[in-house]
Amino acid sequence: MQFSERRKRVGSRPQAELYGQPLQFYGQPPLENISLTEFETFAVDRLKLLKTVENVGVSYLKGSPQYVKKLVAESKNLNFPYRLESGLSEPDKRRKDHISHFILRLAYCQTEDLRRWFIQQEVDLFRYRFNDLSPKQKLEFLHRNNLQYDTIGIEEKKALKDKLLNSSPGVSGITVEDQDFYKVPFQDALDLVRTRKVYLKAGYVYIPHQEIVTIVLNDFRTRLSKALALTARSLPAVHSDERLQPLLNHLSHAYVGQDYSIQKNVGKISLEQIDSLSGKSYPLCMRHLHQALRENHHLRHGGRMQYGLFLKGIGLSLEQALQFWRSEFIRGKVDADKFDKAYAYSIRHMFGKEGKRTDYTPYNCMKVILSNPPSQGDYHGCPFRHSDPELLKQKLQFYKVSPSGINQILELVKGMHYQLACQKYFELTHNIEDTTFSLNHPNQYFLESQKVFGGGRDLKREMDATQKAKENSVVKASNVKQDSWSNVI
Numbered sequence: 166m167q168f169s170e171r172r173k174r175v176g177s178r179p180q181a182e183l184y185g186q187p188l189q190f191y192g193q194p195p196l197e198n199i200s201l202t203e204f205e206t207f208a209v210d211r212l213k214l215l216k217t218v219e220n221v222g223v224s225y226l227k228g229s230p231q232y233v234k235k236l237v238a239e240s241k242n243l244n245f246p247y248r249l250e251s252g253l254s255e256p257d258k259r260r261k262d263h264i265s266h267f268i269l270r271l272a273y274c275q276t277e278d279l280r281r282w283f284i285q286q287e288v289d290l291f292r293y294r295f296n297d298l299s300p301k302q303k304l305e306f307l308h309r310n311n312l313q314y315d316t317i318g319i320e321e322k323k324a325l326k327d328k329l330l331n332s333s334p335g336v337s338g339i340t341v342e343d344q345d346f347y348k349v350p351f352q353d354a355l356d357l358v359r360t361r362k363v364y365l366k367a368g369y370v371y372i373p374h375q376e377i378v379t380i381v382l383n384d385f386r387t388r389l390s391k392a393l394a395l396t397a398r399s400l401p402a403v404h405s406d407e408r409l410q411p412l413l414n415h416l417s418h419a420y421v422g423q424d425y426s427i428q429k430n431v432g433k434i435s436l437e438q439i440d441s442l443s444g445k446s447y448p449l450c451m452r453h454l455h456q457a458l459r460e461n462h463h464l465r466h467g468g469r470m471q472y473g474l475f476l477k478g479i480g481l482s483l484e485q486a487l488q489f490w491r492s493e494f495i496r497g498k499v500d501a502d503k504f505d506k507a508y509a510y511s512i513r514h515m516f517g518k519e520g521k522r523t524d525y526t527p528y529n530c531m532k533v534i535l536s537n538p539p540s541q542g543d544y545h546g547c548p549f550r551h552s553d554p555e556l557l558k559q560k561l562q563f564y565k566v567s568p569s570g571i572n573q574i575l576e577l578v579k580g581m582h583y584q585l586a587c588q589k590y591f592e593l594t595h596n597i598e599d600t601t602f603s604l605n606h607p608n609q610y611f612l613e614s615q616k617v618f619g620g621g622r623d624l625k626r627e628m629d630a631t632q633k634a635k636e637n638s639v640v641k642a643s644n645v646k647q648d649s650w651s652n653v654i
Contacts, residue, residue: 211269307377566594
Protein backbone atom coordinates (compact mmCIF):
# COMPACT_ATOMS: atom_id res chain seq x y z
CA MET A 166 0.00 0.00 0.00
CA GLN A 167 1.41 3.38 -0.98
CA PHE A 168 0.77 6.28 1.38
CA SER A 169 1.00 9.06 -1.19
CA GLU A 170 0.62 9.31 -4.93
CA ARG A 171 2.65 12.52 -4.94
CA ARG A 172 5.83 10.65 -4.19
CA LYS A 173 7.90 12.23 -6.95
CA ARG A 174 6.65 15.74 -6.27
CA VAL A 175 7.26 15.79 -2.53
CA GLY A 176 10.73 16.80 -1.43
CA SER A 177 11.47 14.33 1.34
CA ARG A 178 14.47 13.66 3.47
CA PRO A 179 16.23 10.33 2.98
CA GLN A 180 14.93 7.58 5.24
CA ALA A 181 18.29 7.29 7.02
CA GLU A 182 18.02 10.95 8.04
CA LEU A 183 14.30 10.75 8.85
CA TYR A 184 14.76 7.78 11.19
CA GLY A 185 18.19 8.85 12.39
CA GLN A 186 16.75 11.05 15.14
CA PRO A 187 15.07 9.87 18.36
CA LEU A 188 12.09 12.26 18.08
CA GLN A 189 10.17 14.08 15.34
CA PHE A 190 7.18 16.33 14.74
CA TYR A 191 5.79 13.95 12.10
CA GLY A 192 5.96 16.64 9.45
CA GLN A 193 6.91 14.31 6.58
CA PRO A 194 4.42 11.50 5.74
CA PRO A 195 5.75 8.03 4.92
CA LEU A 196 5.98 7.31 1.20
CA GLU A 197 6.72 3.60 1.10
CA ASN A 198 4.50 0.63 0.31
CA ILE A 199 3.32 -1.60 3.18
CA SER A 200 0.99 -4.59 3.33
CA LEU A 201 -2.52 -4.36 4.75
CA THR A 202 -1.45 -6.73 7.52
CA GLU A 203 1.40 -4.44 8.54
CA PHE A 204 -0.94 -1.45 8.19
CA GLU A 205 -3.37 -2.88 10.74
CA THR A 206 -0.72 -4.33 13.07
CA PHE A 207 1.19 -1.05 13.33
CA ALA A 208 -2.00 0.90 14.01
CA VAL A 209 -3.35 -1.47 16.67
CA ASP A 210 0.00 -1.58 18.48
CA ARG A 211 0.18 2.21 18.62
CA LEU A 212 -3.43 2.42 19.73
CA LYS A 213 -2.64 0.14 22.67
CA LEU A 214 0.18 2.50 23.66
CA LEU A 215 -2.06 5.59 23.43
CA LYS A 216 -4.72 3.88 25.55
CA THR A 217 -2.04 3.16 28.15
CA VAL A 218 -0.90 6.79 28.05
CA GLU A 219 -4.50 7.89 28.64
CA ASN A 220 -5.05 5.58 31.59
CA VAL A 221 -1.81 6.51 33.33
CA GLY A 222 -2.34 10.22 32.66
CA VAL A 223 -5.63 10.28 34.53
CA SER A 224 -4.31 8.39 37.53
CA TYR A 225 -1.04 10.28 38.01
CA LEU A 226 0.29 13.83 37.67
CA LYS A 227 1.74 14.03 34.19
CA GLY A 228 5.51 14.33 34.25
CA SER A 229 5.83 13.31 37.89
CA PRO A 230 8.22 10.49 38.88
CA GLN A 231 5.24 8.28 39.75
CA TYR A 232 3.70 8.96 36.34
CA VAL A 233 6.92 8.10 34.50
CA LYS A 234 7.45 4.95 36.55
CA LYS A 235 3.91 3.71 35.92
CA LEU A 236 4.00 4.57 32.22
CA VAL A 237 7.28 2.72 31.74
CA ALA A 238 5.99 -0.31 33.66
CA GLU A 239 2.77 -0.48 31.65
CA SER A 240 4.43 0.19 28.29
CA LYS A 241 7.06 -2.53 28.66
CA ASN A 242 4.35 -5.12 28.11
CA LEU A 243 3.37 -3.63 24.74
CA ASN A 244 4.80 -4.50 21.36
CA PHE A 245 5.64 -0.88 20.61
CA PRO A 246 8.67 1.42 21.04
CA TYR A 247 7.37 3.77 23.73
CA ARG A 248 10.83 5.31 24.07
CA LEU A 249 13.10 5.90 21.06
CA GLU A 250 16.73 5.53 22.05
CA SER A 251 19.91 5.41 20.02
CA GLY A 252 21.08 2.09 18.65
CA LEU A 253 21.35 -0.14 15.61
CA SER A 254 17.79 -1.46 15.95
CA GLU A 255 16.25 1.99 16.32
CA PRO A 256 15.51 2.72 12.61
CA ASP A 257 13.01 -0.16 12.50
CA LYS A 258 11.35 1.04 15.70
CA ARG A 259 11.23 4.62 14.44
CA ARG A 260 9.78 3.45 11.13
CA LYS A 261 6.98 1.70 13.00
CA ASP A 262 6.42 4.78 15.16
CA HIS A 263 6.34 7.06 12.12
CA ILE A 264 4.01 4.98 9.95
CA SER A 265 1.62 4.09 12.77
CA HIS A 266 1.20 7.76 13.69
CA PHE A 267 0.02 8.61 10.19
CA ILE A 268 -2.31 5.61 10.02
CA LEU A 269 -4.05 6.71 13.21
CA ARG A 270 -4.28 10.23 11.82
CA LEU A 271 -6.48 8.79 9.06
CA ALA A 272 -8.62 6.92 11.60
CA TYR A 273 -8.93 9.72 14.17
CA CYS A 274 -9.45 12.78 11.97
CA GLN A 275 -13.08 11.86 11.25
CA THR A 276 -14.86 13.67 14.12
CA GLU A 277 -14.06 16.42 16.60
CA ASP A 278 -14.20 14.02 19.56
CA LEU A 279 -11.78 11.60 17.89
CA ARG A 280 -9.39 14.42 16.94
CA ARG A 281 -9.42 15.82 20.47
CA TRP A 282 -8.67 12.41 22.00
CA PHE A 283 -5.89 11.63 19.52
CA ILE A 284 -4.18 15.01 19.95
CA GLN A 285 -4.19 14.75 23.75
CA GLN A 286 -2.67 11.27 23.84
CA GLU A 287 -0.05 12.07 21.20
CA VAL A 288 0.93 15.24 23.07
CA ASP A 289 1.28 13.29 26.33
CA LEU A 290 3.39 10.62 24.62
CA PHE A 291 5.52 13.34 23.01
CA ARG A 292 6.02 15.00 26.42
CA TYR A 293 7.37 11.78 27.91
CA ARG A 294 9.71 11.20 24.98
CA PHE A 295 11.00 14.78 24.92
CA ASN A 296 11.71 14.77 28.65
CA ASP A 297 13.59 11.50 28.14
CA LEU A 298 16.10 13.21 25.82
CA SER A 299 19.47 14.45 26.99
CA PRO A 300 20.07 18.26 27.05
CA LYS A 301 22.17 17.96 23.89
CA GLN A 302 19.46 15.99 22.08
CA LYS A 303 16.85 18.53 23.12
CA LEU A 304 18.86 21.38 21.66
CA GLU A 305 19.46 19.44 18.44
CA PHE A 306 15.74 18.73 18.18
CA LEU A 307 14.87 22.42 18.59
CA HIS A 308 17.29 23.52 15.89
CA ARG A 309 16.32 20.72 13.53
CA ASN A 310 12.68 21.84 13.71
CA ASN A 311 13.40 25.55 13.21
CA LEU A 312 12.89 26.38 16.87
CA GLN A 313 16.03 28.49 17.09
CA TYR A 314 16.24 28.68 20.83
CA ASP A 315 19.75 28.76 22.27
CA THR A 316 20.95 28.34 25.81
CA ILE A 317 22.46 31.42 27.40
CA GLY A 318 26.15 31.55 28.29
CA ILE A 319 27.71 31.33 31.71
CA GLU A 320 28.44 35.06 31.93
CA GLU A 321 24.87 36.07 31.05
CA LYS A 322 23.56 33.51 33.50
CA LYS A 323 25.68 34.96 36.30
CA ALA A 324 24.56 38.50 35.47
CA LEU A 325 20.87 37.49 35.58
CA LYS A 326 21.17 35.02 38.45
CA ASP A 327 18.95 36.92 40.91
CA LYS A 328 16.31 37.65 38.25
CA LEU A 329 16.23 34.04 37.13
CA LEU A 330 16.06 32.81 40.70
CA ASN A 331 13.11 35.05 41.62
CA SER A 332 11.11 34.41 38.46
CA SER A 333 11.55 30.66 38.00
CA PRO A 334 9.64 28.40 40.43
CA GLY A 335 11.57 25.30 41.38
CA VAL A 336 14.95 26.89 40.67
CA SER A 337 17.30 27.49 43.61
CA GLY A 338 20.50 29.47 43.83
CA ILE A 339 22.48 26.25 43.68
CA THR A 340 20.73 24.94 40.57
CA VAL A 341 20.79 28.17 38.53
CA GLU A 342 24.43 27.66 37.62
CA ASP A 343 23.98 23.94 36.97
CA GLN A 344 21.06 24.02 34.54
CA ASP A 345 20.41 25.42 31.10
CA PHE A 346 18.21 28.43 30.38
CA TYR A 347 16.77 29.06 26.92
CA LYS A 348 16.36 32.53 25.46
CA VAL A 349 13.05 32.57 23.59
CA PRO A 350 10.96 35.34 21.93
CA PHE A 351 8.18 36.11 24.38
CA GLN A 352 5.41 35.56 21.80
CA ASP A 353 6.44 31.89 21.65
CA ALA A 354 5.96 31.47 25.39
CA LEU A 355 2.75 33.33 26.18
CA ASP A 356 1.47 30.59 28.51
CA LEU A 357 4.60 30.83 30.65
CA VAL A 358 4.48 34.63 30.61
CA ARG A 359 0.82 34.58 31.63
CA THR A 360 1.54 32.31 34.59
CA ARG A 361 4.69 34.31 35.52
CA LYS A 362 7.00 31.32 35.43
CA VAL A 363 9.78 33.00 33.47
CA TYR A 364 11.92 36.14 33.45
CA LEU A 365 11.01 38.64 30.69
CA LYS A 366 13.50 41.15 29.31
CA ALA A 367 13.68 43.13 26.06
CA GLY A 368 11.17 40.95 24.24
CA TYR A 369 12.75 37.66 25.32
CA VAL A 370 11.94 35.21 28.09
CA TYR A 371 14.49 33.05 29.89
CA ILE A 372 13.13 29.55 30.30
CA PRO A 373 14.67 26.88 32.57
CA HIS A 374 15.24 23.59 30.81
CA GLN A 375 12.35 21.80 32.58
CA GLU A 376 9.89 24.37 31.16
CA ILE A 377 11.05 24.37 27.53
CA VAL A 378 8.84 21.33 26.98
CA THR A 379 5.82 23.65 27.30
CA ILE A 380 6.94 25.59 24.22
CA VAL A 381 7.64 22.44 22.25
CA LEU A 382 4.32 20.84 23.18
CA ASN A 383 2.36 23.94 22.14
CA ASP A 384 4.12 23.85 18.79
CA PHE A 385 3.48 20.13 18.37
CA ARG A 386 -0.19 20.49 19.33
CA THR A 387 -0.69 23.30 16.81
CA ARG A 388 1.01 21.37 14.01
CA LEU A 389 -0.92 18.19 14.73
CA SER A 390 -4.26 20.00 14.93
CA LYS A 391 -3.71 21.61 11.54
CA ALA A 392 -2.51 18.32 10.07
CA LEU A 393 -5.64 16.48 11.24
CA ALA A 394 -7.86 19.15 9.68
CA LEU A 395 -6.04 18.71 6.36
CA THR A 396 -6.25 14.93 6.64
CA ALA A 397 -10.00 15.14 7.20
CA ARG A 398 -10.39 16.89 3.84
CA SER A 399 -8.70 13.95 2.15
CA LEU A 400 -11.00 11.34 3.69
CA PRO A 401 -13.38 11.03 0.69
CA ALA A 402 -10.46 9.92 -1.48
CA VAL A 403 -9.22 7.50 1.19
CA HIS A 404 -12.69 6.04 1.75
CA SER A 405 -13.02 5.35 -1.96
CA ASP A 406 -10.56 2.49 -1.37
CA GLU A 407 -12.78 -0.38 -0.23
CA ARG A 408 -9.82 -2.02 1.51
CA LEU A 409 -9.10 0.97 3.73
CA GLN A 410 -12.51 2.26 4.80
CA PRO A 411 -13.52 -0.69 7.01
CA LEU A 412 -10.03 -0.80 8.55
CA LEU A 413 -10.06 2.89 9.46
CA ASN A 414 -13.61 2.80 10.81
CA HIS A 415 -12.66 -0.20 12.93
CA LEU A 416 -9.53 1.49 14.28
CA SER A 417 -11.38 4.58 15.50
CA HIS A 418 -13.62 2.36 17.67
CA ALA A 419 -11.20 -0.51 18.10
CA TYR A 420 -11.07 -2.80 21.08
CA VAL A 421 -7.49 -3.93 21.67
CA GLY A 422 -7.89 -6.21 24.66
CA GLN A 423 -8.59 -9.89 25.32
CA ASP A 424 -11.13 -11.80 23.23
CA TYR A 425 -14.10 -12.80 25.41
CA SER A 426 -16.00 -14.58 22.63
CA ILE A 427 -14.46 -17.91 23.66
CA GLN A 428 -16.36 -19.30 26.61
CA LYS A 429 -13.92 -20.75 29.11
CA ASN A 430 -16.36 -21.04 32.01
CA VAL A 431 -19.36 -22.72 30.41
CA GLY A 432 -21.43 -24.35 33.11
CA LYS A 433 -19.42 -22.84 35.98
CA ILE A 434 -22.06 -20.17 36.62
CA SER A 435 -25.46 -21.32 37.88
CA LEU A 436 -28.64 -19.30 37.44
CA GLU A 437 -29.02 -19.11 41.22
CA GLN A 438 -25.75 -17.18 41.45
CA ILE A 439 -26.65 -14.39 39.05
CA ASP A 440 -28.36 -12.08 41.56
CA SER A 441 -25.45 -12.39 43.97
CA LEU A 442 -22.84 -11.88 41.24
CA SER A 443 -24.65 -8.85 39.85
CA GLY A 444 -24.29 -7.08 43.18
CA LYS A 445 -20.59 -7.67 43.64
CA SER A 446 -18.93 -8.45 40.30
CA TYR A 447 -20.97 -6.75 37.58
CA PRO A 448 -19.83 -3.47 36.03
CA LEU A 449 -22.37 -0.68 36.46
CA CYS A 450 -23.77 -1.07 32.92
CA MET A 451 -24.63 -4.75 33.48
CA ARG A 452 -25.83 -4.19 37.02
CA HIS A 453 -28.19 -1.53 35.65
CA LEU A 454 -29.49 -3.92 32.98
CA HIS A 455 -29.95 -6.78 35.45
CA GLN A 456 -31.87 -4.57 37.86
CA ALA A 457 -34.10 -3.26 35.05
CA LEU A 458 -34.80 -6.83 33.91
CA ARG A 459 -35.75 -7.95 37.41
CA GLU A 460 -38.02 -4.93 37.92
CA ASN A 461 -39.70 -4.82 34.50
CA HIS A 462 -39.43 -8.50 33.44
CA HIS A 463 -38.45 -7.29 30.00
CA LEU A 464 -35.62 -5.63 28.07
CA ARG A 465 -35.69 -4.21 24.58
CA HIS A 466 -33.47 -5.61 21.84
CA GLY A 467 -30.45 -3.38 22.62
CA GLY A 468 -30.53 -4.38 26.28
CA ARG A 469 -31.02 -8.08 25.52
CA MET A 470 -28.05 -8.09 23.16
CA GLN A 471 -25.72 -6.22 25.52
CA TYR A 472 -26.67 -8.18 28.63
CA GLY A 473 -27.21 -11.51 26.87
CA LEU A 474 -23.75 -11.52 25.30
CA PHE A 475 -22.21 -10.51 28.64
CA LEU A 476 -23.91 -13.49 30.31
CA LYS A 477 -22.68 -15.71 27.52
CA GLY A 478 -19.15 -14.41 28.08
CA ILE A 479 -19.15 -15.13 31.83
CA GLY A 480 -20.17 -18.74 31.23
CA LEU A 481 -23.93 -19.20 30.72
CA SER A 482 -24.69 -21.98 28.25
CA LEU A 483 -27.39 -21.70 25.61
CA GLU A 484 -29.74 -23.86 27.67
CA GLN A 485 -29.16 -21.73 30.77
CA ALA A 486 -29.69 -18.53 28.79
CA LEU A 487 -33.00 -19.74 27.38
CA GLN A 488 -34.15 -20.75 30.86
CA PHE A 489 -32.99 -17.45 32.37
CA TRP A 490 -34.73 -15.20 29.83
CA ARG A 491 -37.90 -17.34 29.64
CA SER A 492 -38.36 -17.44 33.43
CA GLU A 493 -38.01 -13.67 33.67
CA PHE A 494 -40.15 -12.70 30.68
CA ILE A 495 -43.09 -14.92 31.66
CA ARG A 496 -43.26 -13.02 34.94
CA GLY A 497 -44.26 -10.01 32.90
CA LYS A 498 -46.62 -9.70 29.97
CA VAL A 499 -45.06 -12.48 27.86
CA ASP A 500 -46.38 -16.03 28.15
CA ALA A 501 -44.23 -19.09 27.44
CA ASP A 502 -45.68 -19.63 23.96
CA LYS A 503 -45.02 -16.03 22.91
CA PHE A 504 -41.51 -16.19 24.30
CA ASP A 505 -40.70 -19.28 22.25
CA LYS A 506 -42.06 -17.67 19.10
CA ALA A 507 -40.76 -14.09 19.51
CA TYR A 508 -37.61 -14.24 21.65
CA ALA A 509 -36.05 -17.73 21.78
CA TYR A 510 -34.83 -17.46 18.18
CA SER A 511 -32.77 -14.32 18.92
CA ILE A 512 -31.11 -16.01 21.91
CA ARG A 513 -30.15 -19.05 19.83
CA HIS A 514 -28.98 -16.65 17.12
CA MET A 515 -26.79 -14.91 19.71
CA PHE A 516 -25.06 -18.23 20.37
CA GLY A 517 -24.53 -18.90 16.66
CA LYS A 518 -27.23 -21.57 16.38
CA GLU A 519 -29.52 -19.78 13.93
CA GLY A 520 -29.30 -17.65 10.78
CA LYS A 521 -25.74 -17.19 9.54
CA ARG A 522 -24.57 -19.06 12.65
CA THR A 523 -22.30 -16.20 13.68
CA ASP A 524 -20.90 -16.68 17.17
CA TYR A 525 -21.44 -13.16 18.52
CA THR A 526 -18.83 -11.54 20.74
CA PRO A 527 -19.66 -9.77 24.04
CA TYR A 528 -19.65 -6.01 23.62
CA ASN A 529 -16.49 -4.15 24.63
CA CYS A 530 -16.53 -0.77 26.33
CA MET A 531 -15.93 1.23 23.15
CA LYS A 532 -18.87 -0.45 21.42
CA VAL A 533 -21.13 0.16 24.43
CA ILE A 534 -20.06 3.81 24.63
CA LEU A 535 -20.06 4.76 20.96
CA SER A 536 -22.76 2.69 19.26
CA ASN A 537 -26.55 2.56 19.55
CA PRO A 538 -27.18 5.18 22.27
CA PRO A 539 -30.22 4.38 24.45
CA SER A 540 -33.53 6.18 23.99
CA GLN A 541 -36.54 6.53 26.28
CA GLY A 542 -37.38 3.16 27.80
CA ASP A 543 -33.97 1.64 27.01
CA TYR A 544 -31.52 0.47 29.66
CA HIS A 545 -28.49 -0.46 27.56
CA GLY A 546 -25.42 1.70 26.97
CA CYS A 547 -22.82 3.03 29.39
CA PRO A 548 -24.20 4.76 32.53
CA PHE A 549 -21.09 6.93 32.72
CA ARG A 550 -21.60 8.08 29.12
CA HIS A 551 -25.36 8.08 28.67
CA SER A 552 -26.80 8.91 32.10
CA ASP A 553 -27.57 12.39 33.35
CA PRO A 554 -24.91 13.28 35.98
CA GLU A 555 -27.52 13.76 38.69
CA LEU A 556 -29.15 10.39 37.95
CA LEU A 557 -25.71 8.78 37.90
CA LYS A 558 -24.95 10.34 41.29
CA GLN A 559 -28.19 8.95 42.72
CA LYS A 560 -27.41 5.51 41.33
CA LEU A 561 -23.93 5.55 42.90
CA GLN A 562 -25.37 6.69 46.23
CA PHE A 563 -27.88 3.82 46.09
CA TYR A 564 -24.96 1.41 45.60
CA LYS A 565 -23.27 2.92 48.67
CA VAL A 566 -20.32 4.57 46.93
CA SER A 567 -18.72 7.14 49.26
CA PRO A 568 -19.35 10.88 48.61
CA SER A 569 -15.66 11.48 47.86
CA GLY A 570 -15.67 8.49 45.50
CA ILE A 571 -18.74 9.81 43.70
CA ASN A 572 -16.99 13.17 43.21
CA GLN A 573 -13.95 11.43 41.73
CA ILE A 574 -16.15 9.47 39.32
CA LEU A 575 -18.12 12.55 38.27
CA GLU A 576 -14.89 14.44 37.58
CA LEU A 577 -13.74 11.66 35.27
CA VAL A 578 -17.15 11.66 33.56
CA LYS A 579 -16.93 15.42 33.13
CA GLY A 580 -13.59 14.94 31.38
CA MET A 581 -15.19 12.25 29.14
CA HIS A 582 -13.00 9.50 30.64
CA TYR A 583 -15.86 7.00 30.84
CA GLN A 584 -13.78 3.82 31.04
CA LEU A 585 -11.60 5.34 33.73
CA ALA A 586 -14.73 6.32 35.65
CA CYS A 587 -15.76 2.66 35.52
CA GLN A 588 -12.31 1.64 36.68
CA LYS A 589 -12.60 4.05 39.60
CA TYR A 590 -15.99 2.49 40.40
CA PHE A 591 -14.24 -0.89 40.47
CA GLU A 592 -11.58 0.38 42.87
CA LEU A 593 -14.16 1.94 45.19
CA THR A 594 -16.47 -1.08 45.29
CA HIS A 595 -13.60 -3.53 45.77
CA ASN A 596 -11.58 -1.43 48.26
CA ILE A 597 -8.51 -1.33 46.02
CA GLU A 598 -6.13 1.62 45.95
CA ASP A 599 -4.83 1.16 42.42
CA THR A 600 -5.86 -1.43 39.86
CA THR A 601 -3.10 -3.21 37.95
CA PHE A 602 -5.11 -3.37 34.70
CA SER A 603 -6.67 -0.99 32.17
CA LEU A 604 -10.39 -1.60 31.90
CA ASN A 605 -11.67 -2.06 28.35
CA HIS A 606 -14.42 -4.68 28.59
CA PRO A 607 -17.39 -5.50 30.88
CA ASN A 608 -16.36 -9.16 30.94
CA GLN A 609 -12.86 -8.11 31.94
CA TYR A 610 -14.43 -6.22 34.87
CA PHE A 611 -16.24 -9.39 35.92
CA LEU A 612 -13.14 -11.57 35.74
CA GLU A 613 -10.99 -9.06 37.64
CA SER A 614 -13.69 -8.82 40.28
CA GLN A 615 -13.78 -12.59 40.64
CA LYS A 616 -10.01 -12.59 41.12
CA VAL A 617 -10.44 -10.17 44.01
CA PHE A 618 -13.15 -12.33 45.58
CA GLY A 619 -11.34 -15.62 45.09
CA GLY A 620 -11.86 -16.33 41.39
CA GLY A 621 -12.85 -19.83 40.34
CA ARG A 622 -12.58 -21.11 43.89
CA ASP A 623 -15.23 -18.61 44.99
CA LEU A 624 -17.52 -19.62 42.15
CA LYS A 625 -17.01 -23.30 42.94
CA ARG A 626 -17.88 -22.78 46.61
CA GLU A 627 -21.08 -20.99 45.65
CA MET A 628 -21.97 -23.68 43.16
CA ASP A 629 -21.37 -26.44 45.71
CA ALA A 630 -23.57 -24.67 48.23
CA THR A 631 -26.29 -24.20 45.64
CA GLN A 632 -26.10 -27.84 44.56
CA LYS A 633 -26.39 -29.09 48.16
CA ALA A 634 -29.40 -26.87 48.79
CA LYS A 635 -31.00 -28.16 45.64
CA GLU A 636 -30.40 -31.80 46.61
CA ASN A 637 -31.88 -31.23 50.08
CA SER A 638 -34.93 -29.61 48.56
CA VAL A 639 -35.45 -32.57 46.22
CA VAL A 640 -35.25 -35.04 49.12
CA LYS A 641 -37.77 -33.07 51.19
CA ALA A 642 -40.20 -32.53 48.34
CA SER A 643 -39.93 -35.29 45.81
CA ASN A 644 -43.06 -34.12 44.05
CA VAL A 645 -41.49 -30.83 43.03
CA LYS A 646 -41.40 -30.52 39.26
CA GLN A 647 -38.04 -30.72 37.54
CA ASP A 648 -38.22 -27.15 36.31
CA SER A 649 -39.27 -25.59 39.62
CA TRP A 650 -35.91 -23.87 40.06
CA SER A 651 -36.79 -21.48 37.25
CA ASN A 652 -39.46 -20.03 39.52
CA VAL A 653 -37.00 -18.75 42.11
CA ILE A 654 -34.73 -16.85 39.74
